[in-house]
Amino acid sequence: AQKVTQAQTEISVVEKEDVTLDCVYETRDTTYYLFWYKQPPSGELVFLIRRNSFDEQNEISGRYSWNFQKSTSSFNFTITASQVVDSAVYFCALIIDYAGGTSYGKLTFGQGTILTVHP
């Protein structure tokens, strides 16, 4: 069975601090995708990034960066120079290839990390 662990339940920082959200996953499959979603107070989950298991390149998008390390089964998310608008719940999720490319949508989510950025 798959599992995603976000050990940090809540993180509180002051604006302009850097913050890293941890994500550790477990799966026996070699083909999978990892995702990060942001859930602001309005409720909807906003897709941030997708990474497949064969691509370990780190990615940077503005103030956001992601570090994928298969050796430690981790997919950590760093926000540089945090802002109040970054306050949200962040979810890491995993999907494995159940049936040769038809297993889309059956994501396994972590419990989420509540990030609060104070002015």
Next chain:
Amino acid sequence: DGGITQSPKYLFRKEGQNVTLSCEQNLNHDAMYWYRQDPGQGLRLIYYSQIVNDFQKGDIAEGYSVSREKKESFPLTVTSAQKNPTAFYLCASSMAGFGSPLHFGNGTRLTVT
């Protein structure tokens, strides 16, 4: 604007009553999903549908039912058999294909007393 619309945002029901949550998408996505979110538990999959007139149970389907008569619509009924129905319900859709990102609606918060 393309997106997913869930209605209503807040729903209150008495115990023993069935209730239907609406989900409509205009993204032309083939697949649609229902997730349940409880505090501290992440999201859990209730039902999903890959094509019209077909759907499969997720991890926590007991006490729920769905239909997929149109590509755009995927309503969820919470029946009286669901033991703990009070939760935040999120509908999502995606293009066909492994690893396609899900697009979520704003959610419906259901309270049953």
